Amino acid sequence: MQKLLGAGEPDFFERCREVGDTILSLDNPLVMGHYDADGLSATALVANALKLKGRAFEVRTIKRVDDKLLSSIPAERNVVFVDLGSGQADLVEKYFPKAIIIDHHPPSAQTGLLQANPHAFGYDGATEASAASTAYFCFKHLDNPRIVELGIVGAVGDMQDQEGLRGLNAIMLGDSVESGVVLRTRDLRMFGRVSRPLVWFLAYCDEPFLPGLTNNDKACALFLHKHGISLKEDGKWVRYYDLPPARRKELQTALINYCNEHGVSAEATASMIGDVYIFLKEPDGTELRDAYEFSTLLNACGRHGKPELGISVCLGEAGAYESAHEVLLEHRRAIRSGIFFARKHAFDAGAFYFLDGRGEIPDTVIGTVAGAYFNSGLVERNKPILAFSNDEEGNTKVSSRGCKALIEKGLDLGEVMRKAGAEVGGVGGGHNVAAGCSFKPSAENERLFLKKAKEVIEVQLQLR
Structure with a gap:
């Protein structure tokens, strides 16, 4: 809930609009953002806004803000920090007193910098607003579907959707559903709903770990056959969202029963079902169609040293999605290997x-x-x-x-x-x-x- 403000003080939404308008007025700004899914979503959102307005800009992804970074940037540059900077605001101000920050981490000091940060207005940046959803409110007036999508992708990538989007995130979601950009529904929250054939949808599931099914393609095929679900239709592999709603419901019930019978904790089993967010304007069968899968794609790019590729995907640049998809496959393999190591050690x-x-x-x-x-x-x-x-x-x-x-x-x-x-x-x-x-x-x-x-x-x- 927003804290009480003094007379004449801008509220969160007014501050965001001020930040957005100021960024759009800058001459060739350097936009620097964090390399995780939320940071890439937020950085790309700012870049999309500048691109929509025909403004020149430069994007750079970074891991931290420190003296080494700040001293390497020409003092005359217009700089915008995204998903970091608030925790180092006093240091940023020392080098760039006119810098702008869009962040959701707790501010470390009072400064004169122009910032959009939910914490400054009584909202919780860990659960109610990510960097991308904060950036969304800075540029929502541009009325662009990709800006809406990236706001949600960032919040999901920051794991703020575990019990449904709340606070400022919920306001953003309401806007997106009303505009017809996003479909919210209760469904399985497992990765691969949109993009994977059913066998691999189950075999690659690690949240929760499905004893006897995870990492066992044959067992998954037998499980689906037992419940009367075809693996192929007209020669094509069937994906989860190819199933009619009634069949999806049957599969949900079958998986929950399986978890209960095989010792998966009640908490982990319950977490399988929740709100999911489908982007109706994105290509069917791709990770871009689903907020969780989109965020995982960006996270893969950031974690494997190719954050700029993730931003290129968000900007719709030719060939970027195909290249990012290959990085995602590598990312998922590394995670699966790591989880099996964790199970033993x-x-x-x-x-x-x-x-x-x-x-x-x-x-x-x-x-x-x-x-x-x-x-x-x-x-x-x-x-x-x-x-x-x-x-x-x-x-x-x-x-x-x-x-x-x-x-x-x-x-x-x-x-x-x-x-x-x-x-x-x-x-x-x-x-x-x-x-x-x-x-x-x-x-x-x-x-x-x-x-x-x-x-x-x-x-x-x-x-x-």
């Missing part, structure tokens, strides 16, 4: 589950793997998961994931990562439900980091 460390993926799981997917394992139904979600990997600079990268129930009990992984990171001279932060850190590798640093993380989590969850 993750363990209960008391205050948290721990997965050491160094040398086995790339840092580009360690967070996704940790989240997928945590949500797979293979473990009880009564404590968060922390996972280690090695980043490109040889540092130890930590990814952590929690869930709503833990947040309600007091868990704040952003605080855990900040405090544990500070203990070893590292840099950490993020949201309460998902956060990360990096630090110089050594046995002593690892011991101190995990010890401090354990202490903070135990205090937050009142375990001590």
Whole structure:
């Protein structure tokens, strides 16, 4: 809920419009955004707005805002930060006092910068607005379908749809449904609804992990045959959305019964059904048709060193989708491999589950793997998961994931990562439900980091 404002103060929507209009007035702005799905969606949304208005611009994707980055940019450039910057606003202002920020992370300091940030208006940037949905409100007046789609893609990519889109996200969704751009429906939330043949739709499912079906094509084919569902029609593989609504409902029921019979947790089973968002103006049978699959496509590009390709997809550039689809296949293979490694090697460390993926799981997917394992139904979600990997600079990268129930009990992984990171001279932060850190590798640093993380989590969850 928006906080009470003083007389004459702009509300969130007025501030967003001011930010949007100011960006559209800039001469050849440099738009810099984060490389994850929400960051790419938001950055591409800003780029689309500038493109619609015929404005020249430059786009760059970045991992962090620091002195090294800021000092490398000519001081006379007009700069726009997207999905980052609020946490380093004082540093940004030092280099670029006229910079503009669109972000949903908590601001670290009061500055004179022009910012669109839900936290400044009493909204929760972890659950009610992503960077892309914030950017949507900056440019919604342009009345463009792709801007609407990217706002939703970013929110879904930031996992703000776990119980349906809420807060500012819900307002955005209402606009999109009313305009005929988006269809919202209750359905299976598994990846591949739109783009995969039914056998692979089931065989590649890892949230939740389906015992006996996941990674077993033959068993999936037999399961479908048992329930009277054809694998092919007129020589073509049948996808989930090719099925009539009644048959989709039957498959949903069959999968839920299967999960109940094979020991999948009630929570994981219930999470299989929820709101899904179909983009009615996008090509059928492609990842662009479904918000979750679109966000996964962008995440794959960002995590595999090709964030600009993801932005090209969003801008509709020729050949970009086909190239991104190949990256997505590589991404899904890496995640599947990582999850099977996690099944064998993750363990209960008391205050948290721990997965050491160094040398086995790339840092580009360690967070996704940790989240997928945590949500797979293979473990009880009564404590968060922390996972280690090695980043490109040889540092130890930590990814952590929690869930709503833990947040309600007091868990704040952003605080855990900040405090544990500070203990070893590292840099950490993020949201309460998902956060990360990096630090110089050594046995002593690892011991101190995990010890401090354990202490903070135990205090937050009142375990001590």
